Amino acid sequence: MELPFAESWKIKMVEPIRRSTREEREHWLAEAHYNVFQLKAEQVYIDLLTDSGTGAMSDRQWAELMLGDESYAGATSFYKLEAVIKRLFGMKYVIPTHQGRAAENVLFSYLVKEGNVIPGNAHFDTTKGHIESRHAVAVDVTTADARNTQLEVPFKGNVDLDKLEKVLKENAGNVPFMVLTVTNNTVGGQPVSMANIKSTCALCHRYGVPVVMDSARFAENAYFIKVREEGYAGKTIKEITAEMYADADAMTMSAKKDGVVNMGGFIGLKNKEWYEGAKLFCIPFEGYVTYGGMNGRDMNALAQGLDENTEFDMLHTRIHQVAYLASKLDEYGIPYQRPAGGHAIFVDADRVLDRIPKEEFPAQTLTCELYLEAGIRACEIGYMLADRDPVTRENRFGGLDLVRLCIPRRVYTDNHMDVIAAAMKNVYDRRESITRGVAIEWEAPLMRHFTVQLKRL
Numbered sequence: 001m002e003l004p005f006a007e008s009w010k011i012k013m014v015e016p017i018r019r020s021t022r023e024e025r026e027h028w029l030a031e032a033h034y035n036v037f038q039l040k041a042e043q044v045y046i047d048l049l050t051d052s053g054t055g056a057m058s059d060r061q062w063a064e065l066m067l068g069d070e071s072y073a074g075a076t077s078f079y080k081l082e083a084v085i086k087r088l089f090g091m092k093y094v095i096p097t098h099q100g101r102a103a104e105n106v107l108f109s110y111l112v113k114e115g116n117v118i119p120g121n122a123h124f125d126t127t128k129g130h131i132e133s134r135h136a137v138a139v140d141v142t143t144a145d146a147r148n149t150q151l152e153v154p155f156k157g158n159v160d161l162d163k164l165e166k167v168l169k170e171n172a173g174n175v176p177f178m179v180l181t182v183t184n185n186t187v188g189g190q191p192v193s194m195a196n197i198k199s200t201c202a203l204c205h206r207y208g209v210p211v212v213m214d215s216a217r218f219a220e221n222a223y224f225i226k227v228r229e230e231g232y233a234g235k236t237i238k239e240i241t242a243e244m245y246a247d248a249d250a251m252t253m254s255a256k257k258d259g260v261v262n263m264g265g266f267i268g269l270k271n272k273e274w275y276e277g278a279k280l281f282c283i284p285f286e287g288y289v290t291y292g293g294m295n296g297r298d299m300n301a302l303a304q305g306l307d308e309n310t311e312f313d314m315l316h317t318r319i320h321q322v323a324y325l326a327s328k329l330d331e332y333g334i335p336y337q338r339p340a341g342g343h344a345i346f347v348d349a350d351r352v353l354d355r356i357p358k359e360e361f362p363a364q365t366l367t368c369e370l371y372l373e374a375g376i377r378a379c380e381i382g383y384m385l386a387d388r389d390p391v392t393r394e395n396r397f398g399g400l401d402l403v404r405l406c407i408p409r410r411v412y413t414d415n416h417m418d419v420i421a422a423a424m425k426n427v428y429d430r431r432e433s434i435t436r437g438v439a440i441e442w443e444a445p446l447m448r449h450f451t452v453q454l455k456r457l
């Protein structure tokens, strides 16, 4: 008999979690103004809000914490981290930051000027925020494939090269860089193919435009290249990673994802001029350049995390779990962005709650229903997150309206996946009875989804 697949690790430490009653959850959610970001974590049974900073570190990472060098300047921990980043990505210059958005803040402070245009294969919200707050324009050049959740294509995160070329042509001289996000979080944790990465870099370079890789989930992207793209099955994740970054000019990294640390990030650069420019913003915003926003011990843990999370078995364990959850949803007929992504399943709320109009935020409503059903905290990646157009102030209803079931790394077991799928099924089975959504009572002018206050209609 062929032995079944199992995790490539065993568990050394556990943390209790608690179930609650529906009555408790009704009360807590009302107190949170129907915004799950406002819940206390202890009011949550299974937390799928994000895979960012929520992973479980390995015994080797915890051991590295003890070896951290907390020197203000020139700490050994910095050089350890720098060496891993040079080896994996070929980035000559490294600036540590406290997380991904801080890397964006430092680099974009140097690079982005008012009126600039910055294309990307679906910018993440903080990336878009850092562009728009500098009065520049973030243009999405995502493939049309990504808009159809039921279309099963292997690299739905790809850049539409025609759309990109049009932006580069029409804005010649006004595009400081292009952002290539791997995997593409916004469209469902979907990967970008190696062929598309290379073509994107070649096209941008033809127009004299550098490429910045938003690298939060680069290792998951490398895994998908290995298992889905012709010619890569025999290569290691580390070899594929090196090839992904061979033509890129720079990277911003939220280390809280594929670095498997609870906090951290960095900028990687190939060009000395950019390094010198970004450094000037690192010192006042983050800290001196050999620690930026990080403790020495955290740089050590990150160096170890990057190394071990670029091993096939680690990634296979993770992506297998996400695929397992997807297979349960398939069994129950629940529509999600196909195929299953690297870090999450994105349920197509527009299709589930098709009686609720856009103006009443179907995905936000489904997020509330899932919490009420089983204490599971998911995250709306839809019309609430899309926010308002900075000029017209109209809601941006043009994109997808999804509920992200985001799986932390090495935290939950497949039994938890069974609970999540069953809870989703229960909500799905009573979807006809959910006919009204939510309305906004108060919202912030930027990144409203974190603090928005809602009422149930």
Ligand code: F0G
Pocket: 049, 050, 051, 052, 099, 100, 101, 102, 124, 126, 127, 181, 185, 214, 215, 216, 253, 254, 255, 256, 264, 265
């Ligand atoms: N880029 C991508 C693709 C991201 O997914 C994130 C964060 C960031 C940049 C910003 O990094 O949080 O370290 O400042 N994504 C998290 C998420 C928050 O839940 O998807 P950060």
